[in-house]
Amino acid sequence: MSAFLNIVSKDLRLALRQRSDLTMAVLFFILTAMLFPFGLGPEPNLLARIAPGIIWVTALLSVLLSLERIFLADYEDGSLEQLVLSRASLEIAILAKVLAHWLTTGLPLILAAPLIALLFNMDTEAMTILLFAMLLGTPSLSLIGAIAATLTLGARRGGVLIPLLVLPLYIPTLIFGVGAIDAAMNSLEAGAVIANARPHLLLLGAILLVSLLITPLAGAAALKQALE
Amino acid sequence: MSVFHRFANPNRFLKLTNTVLPWISGITVLSLLAGLYMAFFTSPPDYQQGETVRIMYIHVPSAWMAMFIYSSIAFASVCSLIWRHPLADLAAKASAPIGAGFTFLALATGSLWGKPMWGAWWVWDARLTSVLILFFLYLGHMALMNAFEEQERGNRAAAVLAIVGFVNIPIIKFSVDWWNTLHQPASVMRADGPSIDPSMLWPLLIMGLAFKFFYLVVVLIRIKSELIEAKLRKYRRAVVDNA
Numbered sequence: 001m002s003a004f005l006n007i008v009s010k011d012l013r014l015a016l017r018q019r020s021d022l023t024m025a026v027l028f029f030i031l032t033a034m035l036f037p038f039g040l041g042p043e044p045n046l047l048a049r050i051a052p053g054i055i056w057v058t059a060l061l062s063v064l065l066s067l068e069r070i071f072l073a074d075y076e077d078g079s080l081e082q083l084v085l086s087r088a089s090l091e092i093a094i095l096a097k098v099l100a101h102w103l104t105t106g107l108p109l110i111l112a113a114p115l116i117a118l119l120f121n122m123d124t125e126a127m128t129i130l131l132f133a134m135l136l137g138t139p140s141l142s143l144i145g146a147i148a149a150t151l152t153l154g155a156r157r158g159g160v161l162i163p164l165l166v167l168p169l170y171i172p173t174l175i176f177g178v179g180a181i182d183a184a185m186n187s188l189e190a191g192a193v194i195a196n197a198r199p200h201l202l203l204l205g206a207i208l209l210v211s212l213l214i215t216p217l218a219g220a221a222a223l224k225q226a227l228e
Numbered sequence: 229m230s231v232f233h234r235f236a237n238p239n240r241f242l243k244l245t246n247t248v249l250p251w252i253s254g255i256t257v258l259s260l261l262a263g264l265y266m267a268f269f270t271s272p273p274d275y276q277q278g279e280t281v282r283i284m285y286i287h288v289p290s291a292w293m294a295m296f297i298y299s300s301i302a303f304a305s306v307c308s309l310i311w312r313h314p315l316a317d318l319a320a321k322a323s324a325p326i327g328a329g330f331t332f333l334a335l336a337t338g339s340l341w342g343k344p345m346w347g348a349w350w351v352w353d354a355r356l357t358s359v360l361i362l363f364f365l366y367l368g369h370m371a372l373m374n375a376f377e378e379q380e381r382g383n384r385a386a387a388v389l390a391i392v393g394f395v396n397i398p399i400i401k402f403s404v405d406w407w408n409t410l411h412q413p414a415s416v417m418r419a420d421g422p423s424i425d426p427s428m429l430w431p432l433l434i435m436g437l438a439f440k441f442f443y444l445v446v447v448l449i450r451i452k453s454e455l456i457e458a459k460l461r462k463y464r465r466a467v468v469d470n471a
Contacts, residue, residue, distance in 0.1 A: 147392055151385045155375035165368040165389060168361045169396050172403035179407065207399070218392050221309065225384040 003088040004096045011100030014073075021069065026108045029062040033116045044121040051120035052181035055130065056174050058116075059109050060141065064166065066105045067145040068152075068159050070097055075153050075226065084227050091216035094223070098139075098146045098215065106138035122185075129184040129197045136204040137177045143211035144169050150222035176203045236314055238455050245448050253445050259438035266431035274428075283341040285431055289439040290334035291355075294362055297327030297443060301369070302394035305387035315451065317383040320390065321373060322450035326443055328366035334359055354408035358401050365393045 015022050036054050037047060074080040074097075083093050113134055117127045148165040152158035180200035187196040267285035274281035301320045308316035338356055339349045350356070373386035 147388075151372060151389055152375065154381070155372070155385075156377070157375065161368075161371055161375055164364070164371055168364045168368065168400070169393070171361060172396075172399050175403045175407040203403075210395075210399070214392060214395060218388050222385060222388050225381060225388075228381075 003086075004092050007083075007093055007096035008100045008103075011097060012103060015100070015104040021066070022104055022108065025062040025066050025105045026112050028065055029058050029109055029112055030116060032058045032061065034119070037119075048121040048123075048185075051117060051122045052126070052130065052178045052185070054120070055113055055116055056137075056177045059113070059134065059138065060167075060170055060174060062109060063105055063138065063141045063145060064163055066101065067149050067162050067166065070101045070142075070146055070149045071153055071223075072149075072158075080153075080223070081227055084223060090220040090223060094146060094150070094216050094219040095212075098142050101146070102139050102142040106134075106142055109138060110134045125193050126181050126185045129193065129201075130181050132201060133177045133180040133197075133204060136201060136208055137173050140173050140204070140208045140211045141170060143208075143215040144173075146215055147218045147222065150219045150226065153223075153226040172207055173204065176200045176207070180204065238314065238458075241315060242452060242455060245452055249445065249448055252441050252448075256438055256441040256445050259434055259441060263431055263435035263438050267435060271428050271431050272425075277345060280341060280344045281428070283337050284428075285435045287334060287337035287341060288432060289436040290330045290337060291359060292436055293439050293443060294327060294331040294334050294359060296440070297323050297330060298362060298365070298390075298394065298397070301327065301390045305390040308383065308387050309391075317387070318451045318454050319447065320387065321383065322447045322454065323443075324366060324370045324373065324386075326446055326450075328363065328370065330439070330443075331359060331363040331366055335363060352408070354405045357408070358404045361400055361404070362397070365397075369393070 033054055036050070040046060040050070071080060074083070084090060110131060113130060114127055117130055122130070145162070145166050148162045151165065152161045155161055177200075180197040183196040183200055184193045187193050263285065267282055271282070271285075273279050301323050304316040304320040304323070307313045308320065335356070338359070342351060342353075342356075343349050369386050369390055372389055373382045376382040376385070
């Protein structure tokens with residue numbers, strides 16, 4: 001457990017000292033989302049209708065930007081090798097790295113999401129569901145992305161490869177993430193919002209649990225190969 | 229397991245391949261000819277779709293192969309990671325482009341079929357969409373395999389990816405189905421499947437058999453050429469070392 005906390009706090013400290021990394025994903029998120037009204041026109045109803053999809057897709061792309069960073073610096077300066085050689089469990093270490101990545105990428109995105117929802121004219125109920133969905137969905141994005149990050153360590157053009165590996169695997173999260181908000185927006189009675197969004201949120205939770213299981217196993221296997 | 233390990237020896241494998249290859253090549257050619265003849269001449273046109281239904285005899289077996297070959301790659305990857313079976317990596321490497329080819333064929337014929345049936349080259353139908361995602365899984369697998377200086381590392385990384393992808397395929401399939409029913413309640417799905425008439429079922433099954441044997445032939449030839457190439461590399465190195 002102490003190894004877990006050590007890794008998390010080390011990564012957080014590193015991220016806080018290089019604040020540009022921390023803000024880049026959020027800035028990218030807001031800027032790309034901001035482009036859509038220019039592309040599609042400023043009509044409020046249209047924007048409210050497509051807001052869930054735009055927020056999720058841009059959040060996905062922002063997470064993609066920072067995936068390479070999860071392991072690359074540690075790989076290049078050798079601390080990853082120390083981690084593999086140490087007696088600490090590699091699976092736990094990977095979960096710690098992923099948690100740190102989520103805290104520095106996923107969480108800021110969730111905090112920025114209401115701002116975009118506001119710009120896109122979403123109502124408050126849909127916004128609440130959006131936050132719940134992102135809370136359940138963005139950790140899966142970090143987890144699934146971490147697999148690709150470990151697999152591409154030391155690859156030629158690793159950064160270009162990651163989107164190709166990761167985006168097909170992100171599709172279920174995107175579908176249920178958007179589905180939850182769509183269901184909430186389409187419900188007519190006020191009380192039915194949660195009930196309508198519930199199956200989508202549960203499925204997002206299921207994806208999270210499955211990725212919590214797969215990522216440490218696949219990631220540990222990939223890390224061992226990368227450092228062989 | 230003994231048979232499994234027996235063919236870990238490349239020479240033994242090559243010998244077996246050389247005896248089997250003419251036979252399965254023959255089966256491929258014969259079943260392909262028979263299947264195509266039946267598909268084009270003896271099977272009836274569909275009462276609704278007319279002659280375009282004949283696209284099915286290429287399209288459906290391609291889609292079967294797309295899924296079958298990805299499963300084979302995942303199986304080979306498990307063998308490669310657990311037993312370090314020397315031929316498993318080669319099998320996965322040899323299979324991937326063939327699988328991607330069949331997936332592309334399924335997409336292209338599906339699109340050609342969609343134009344007269346649905347009036348559009350592409351609709352976001354659940355099946356088409358999941359095959360498209362499968363195509364990208366293939367591309368990622370192939371790209372990762374070739375992304376490293378040492379082939380060994382590429383093979384291992386691609387093996388892990390193939391297994392992760394295989395676990396994900398049912399999840400992706402399910403979510404796409406769900407997404408599709410939400411967005412397109414009146415989807416244009418035909419009621420084929422088991423209710424299909426024998427006059428259409430037989431050519432379809434024979435084409436499926438032909439495609440499967442075609443895959444077997446090509447994959448064996450590709451593994452063989454990889455093995456020969458490795459041998460050549462060894463000889464060349466020996467020559468350089470002696471000089």
